[in-house]
Amino acid sequence: MSVLTLEGISQEFGGLRALDGVNMVVEEGEIFGIIGPNGAGKTTLFNIITGIYIPSEGDLIFKERRINRMTTHNIARLGIGRTFQNIRLFNKLSVLDNVRVGSHGISRSGFFKSLLGLPSMLREEKEIKSRAEELLELVGLYDKKMEYADNLAYGEQRRLEIARALALKPSLLLLDEPAAGMNSGEKVELMKLIEQIRQEMKLTILLVEHDMSLVMNICERIAVLDYGRKIAEGPPEEIKNDERVIQSYLGVGA
Amino acid sequence: MNGLDAAITQYIDPYYLRIMILLGINIILALGLNLITGVTGQLSMGHAGFMSIGAYTSAILSMQFGFSYLMALLAGAMVAAFFGFLIGIPTLRLEGDYLAMVTIGFAEIIRVFFLNFEPGGKAVGLSGIPQHTNFITVWLIALLIIALNTRLLKSRMGRAFYAIRENEIAAASTGIDTTRLKILAFTVGSFLGGLGGGLYSHYMYYINPQDFGFMKSIELLNMVILGGMGSIPGTILGSFILTLAPEMLRIVAEYRLLFYGALLVILMIFRPNGILGDVRIYDLKKRWGRKEVKTCQS
Amino acid sequence: MFWEQLLNGLTLGSTYALIALGYTMVYGIVQLINFAHGEIYMFGAFAGLILVSFFGVNLIVAMLGAMLFCMLLGILVERIAYRPLRGKSSRLSALISAIGVSIFLSTLMALMAGTNTHRYPDVIAHHTFHLGSLDFSLMQILILAVSALLMLGLQFMVQKTRIGKAMRACSQDLDASYLMGINVNRVISFTFAVGSALAAAGGVMVGVYYNAVWPYMGMMAGLKAFAAAVMGGIGSIPGAMIGGLSLGIMEIMGVAYLSSSYKDAIAFGMLILVLLIRPQGLMGQKISKKV
Numbered sequence A: 001m002s003v004l005t006l007e008g009i010s011q012e013f014g015g016l017r018a019l020d021g022v023n024m025v026v027e028e029g030e031i032f033g034i035i036g037p038n039g040a041g042k043t044t045l046f047n048i049i050t051g052i053y054i055p056s057e058g059d060l061i062f063k064e065r066r067i068n069r070m071t072t073h074n075i076a077r078l079g080i081g082r083t084f085q086n087i088r089l090f091n092k093l094s095v096l097d098n099v100r101v102g103s104h105g106i107s108r109s110g111f112f113k114s115l116l117g118l119p120s121m122l123r124e125e126k127e128i129k130s131r132a133e134e135l136l137e138l139v140g141l142y143d144k145k146m147e148y149a150d151n152l153a154y155g156e157q158r159r160l161e162i163a164r165a166l167a168l169k170p171s172l173l174l175l176d177e178p179a180a181g182m183n184s185g186e187k188v189e190l191m192k193l194i195e196q197i198r199q200e201m202k203l204t205i206l207l208v209e210h211d212m213s214l215v216m217n218i219c220e221r222i223a224v225l226d227y228g229r230k231i232a233e234g235p236p237e238e239i240k241n242d243e244r245v246i247q248s249y250l251g252v253g254a
Numbered sequence B: 001m002n003g004l005d006a007a008i009t010q011y012i013d014p015y016y017l018r019i020m021i022l023l024g025i026n027i028i029l030a031l032g033l034n035l036i037t038g039v040t041g042q043l044s045m046g047h048a049g050f051m052s053i054g055a056y057t058s059a060i061l062s063m064q065f066g067f068s069y070l071m072a073l074l075a076g077a078m079v080a081a082f083f084g085f086l087i088g089i090p091t092l093r094l095e096g097d098y099l100a101m102v103t104i105g106f107a108e109i110i111r112v113f114f115l116n117f118e119p120g121g122k123a124v125g126l127s128g129i130p131q132h133t134n135f136i137t138v139w140l141i142a143l144l145i146i147a148l149n150t151r152l153l154k155s156r157m158g159r160a161f162y163a164i165r166e167n168e169i170a171a172a173s174t175g176i177d178t179t180r181l182k183i184l185a186f187t188v189g190s191f192l193g194g195l196g197g198g199l200y201s202h203y204m205y206y207i208n209p210q211d212f213g214f215m216k217s218i219e220l221l222n223m224v225i226l227g228g229m230g231s232i233p234g235t236i237l238g239s240f241i242l243t244l245a246p247e248m249l250r251i252v253a254e255y256r257l258l259f260y261g262a263l264l265v266i267l268m269i270f271r272p273n274g275i276l277g278d279v280r281i282y283d284l285k286k287r288w289g290r291k292e293v294k295t296c297q298s
Numbered sequence C: 001m002f003w004e005q006l007l008n009g010l011t012l013g014s015t016y017a018l019i020a021l022g023y024t025m026v027y028g029i030v031q032l033i034n035f036a037h038g039e040i041y042m043f044g045a046f047a048g049l050i051l052v053s054f055f056g057v058n059l060i061v062a063m064l065g066a067m068l069f070c071m072l073l074g075i076l077v078e079r080i081a082y083r084p085l086r087g088k089s090s091r092l093s094a095l096i097s098a099i100g101v102s103i104f105l106s107t108l109m110a111l112m113a114g115t116n117t118h119r120y121p122d123v124i125a126h127h128t129f130h131l132g133s134l135d136f137s138l139m140q141i142l143i144l145a146v147s148a149l150l151m152l153g154l155q156f157m158v159q160k161t162r163i164g165k166a167m168r169a170c171s172q173d174l175d176a177s178y179l180m181g182i183n184v185n186r187v188i189s190f191t192f193a194v195g196s197a198l199a200a201a202g203g204v205m206v207g208v209y210y211n212a213v214w215p216y217m218g219m220m221a222g223l224k225a226f227a228a229a230v231m232g233g234i235g236s237i238p239g240a241m242i243g244g245l246s247l248g249i250m251e252i253m254g255v256a257y258l259s260s261s262y263k264d265a266i267a268f269g270m271l272i273l274v275l276l277i278r279p280q281g282l283m284g285q286k287i288s289k290k291v
Helices: A042-049 A072-079 A095-102 A111-116 A119-139 A154-166 A184-201 A212-218 A236-240 A243-250 B002-011 B014-039 B047-064 B069-092 B096-115 B135-154 B156-166 B168-173 B178-204 B214-227 B232-270 B281-297 C002-030 C037-055 C059-085 C091-113 C138-160 C162-172 C174-179 C184-210 C217-232 C237-257 C263-277
Strands: A002-013 A016-027 A031-035 A057-062 A080-082 A172-176 A204-208 A221-226 A229-234 C128-131 C134-137
Touching: A002 A042, A002 A204, A016 A042, A016 A057, A016 A204, A016 A229, A031 A042, A031 A212, A042 A172, A042 A204, A072 A080, A072 B168, A080 A154, A095 A119, A095 A154, A095 B156, A111 A119, A111 B135, A111 B156, A119 A154, A119 A184, A119 B156, A154 A172, A154 A184, A184 A204, A184 A212, A212 A236, A221 A236, A221 A243, A229 A236, A229 A243, B002 B014, B002 B135, B014 B047, B014 B135, B014 B156, B014 B178, B014 B214, B014 B232, B047 B069, B047 B096, B047 B178, B047 B214, B069 B096, B069 B178, B069 C263, B096 B214, B096 C217, B096 C263, B135 B156, B135 B178, B135 B232, B156 B168, B156 B178, B168 B178, B214 B232, B214 C091, B214 C217, B232 C059, B232 C091, C002 C037, C002 C134, C002 C138, C002 C162, C002 C184, C002 C217, C002 C237, C037 C059, C037 C091, C037 C184, C037 C217, C059 C091, C059 C184, C091 C217, C128 C138, C134 C138, C138 C162, C138 C184, C138 C237, C162 C174, C162 C184, C174 C184, C217 C237, C217 C263, C237 C263
Parallel strands: A031 A204, A031 A221, A080 A172, A172 A204
Antiparallel strands: A002 A016, A002 A057, A221 A229, C128 C134
């Protein structure tokens, strides 16, 4: 079953066509990679899926539901979690609180419940906390749970973003260059982590990445964007040998 | 309760009693602004406007409509909250300093309105307000507000407010309805502003529109920033310092405001994130803990 | 009647514009609302008054003297109260520091000059001109001419000179400008100096025009000028000019045709209205958020 379908998505910024009629179908449970040179429109695509931009043309369907004009927070509440290319943590909150905020979309206690401290709210708080701690354990940041987020090392911040996104209990996870700035050891760890969360949490993962070895290793299918157009799609082996992809992206060296 | 108050009045010097009552009122006002600016990150420079709405509304209700003290306070706070809600709506479109300008403009409009408001005595102001506010009522309400505020900020909603301040887009991506919560912060913050205003008018006996000018808003903002943005102990400390500073500086008589201005500059140079900014009980514990380990090793 | 009011509005508006330019230039480069700017304007008015009263110089010399004095004052304020905070604190702490300076300066002047209103001696002939049914004074012409001259000069400097280019670079990206070898500190000092000089010119002219100078004159003028800068789109130099002029005209028209007791409310009400319709101000560029 398809989880996410993009039908002829286009995006214009004052005359500049950042995306041009992109079609894409992401199937349940797969790891789907999007690659392309800088400025190809990869992050723009993520921003459209998460409702930060409204597409100029085309349809966006998540689990048989049209989500084109939905606001960012409502899309999140449907179960789409994401990380950001240029890390966006809540810097002056603790690592634990970053993950606890992550579960905002799936928790209920409102303003007055919070003020009164009703039992249902306290119960929910407990759940939120224990789940956040589990997730921190998973990404290996449990020992740093009381640090400020901006005191973490770069690679740790990327993993914290993943933990925060997972706190939403998403069914679709968007990872925007999760390996950027990581060394090769960290990348191997990251690949294991991505594989593990997909298995354990029954996730569908859509990821944008520059690191070819990572994409080729863990993605089942890959789409290639160039100047806002999709120029190829298929399993890694096929992409590696695609004439147009080599020309426009992988280049002579690859 | 009146007996208790009489006892307090007997044992505490009226001068100190007055300072403590004003401190309690300032804490309530500053905690309201802290929620808007310190916690949610929406720069408001017109908090005195909400204060004046609460002060006038409650004073007129208790003087001319026979409202009881608590009902008058509550009504004043509600009316202020309603205007806070209205001011919160532009936050959908405005950011940072544009929003700050709207709040300044709003407070100025309110001030000019009261300058021309017949039932409020126009520029002369309103006098003969029953003096219901005393040490006990102020501090009971202040402690209640501190307790509720602390609980709120530790809850799911509190974390969401902080998240909006830290990164709005990331906050929305976790499912936080940022516009709704920004308006909520303005509404609740203004409620506290109106409540503080009501307590103030029922203590001062006499109010006039100049009590709630731009400098009052700035004074309240200073309390929030000086102590440490978004922190409740910080806001209380800021209120404490800035309520006391003018009194302490009385010895320098007419140079008082000169020192006050210089103090603000110096404090910001040496503690740019506020006095308690970046200080957490957790870190203090950790630091003490580490020291112990060191002594064991040596 | 209408044309006369329009002229009054333009006169008032051009003084707002002169002060607003200082706000907008400083904001454009260091994103600071320089709350002490209104006090610089007030010091300018006093400096001019002292030069005229005690040294008997003519109005133009007094204005130049006041501009020079305020340039130094502006540079000094930036050095003492803002530079130590730059880069290591949030914008709000710099704002509080600016408020501290503002309180300090207005109190200082109140201690030196008393809180009374001072009057300029007659420095300019009270000559009234007639053009058809339109009456206007020499001072009005002077204010309009001097303001126009200063704004043209500023525009020339920002667009055509080396330091202007450096200022524009700094307003785009302070760090990158630094890496490109621009002496960022010097550019910032220069910006404060120019902004303060413009405010001083405004202060002297307002002092003469309304024949009133007092230590707390900076606050409301500063607020209005900041409103003008925001209305025009803060950070934009043409925006500050247009914002200042339109705020002045709106205020005078509001007083003339609506109600004088709501004078200040009208100005701020219009501002809020403008911002609700155009959140980025009249001339401000829409900042599309980069994600």
